[in-house]
Amino acid sequence: MxxxxxxxxxxxxxxxxxxxxxxxxxxxxxxxxxxxRTRQKTEAERAARMLDGARREED
Structure with a gap:
């Protein structure tokens, strides 16, 4: 039941x-x-710069 x-x-x-x-x-x-918070923000900005720097240019 x-x-x-x-x-x-x-x-x-x-x-x-x-x-x-x-x-x-x-x-x-x-x-x-x-x-x-500052360290976290800095690390996020650094990761974004690294990602943008590794991006390929499209023709």
Missing amino acids: AEIVNLRLVRKARARGAAADKAAQNRALHGLTKAE
């Missing part, structure tokens, strides 16, 4: 899980010090 499930509770639990995932993402994104 199947277990009886309250759909409202399941829906709320799923929403809480999604909110927790989003909160963890925001902590990772916005929880950096200024030096870490």
Whole structure:
């Protein structure tokens, strides 16, 4: 026999899980010090320059 499930509770639990995932993402994104953000930005710019420098010219 199947277990009886309250759909409202399941829906709320799923929403809480999604909110927790989003909160963890925001902590990772916005929880950096200024030096870490600067280093991350510098590394991203360097990677973009390296990629653009390796690009072939199309005729």
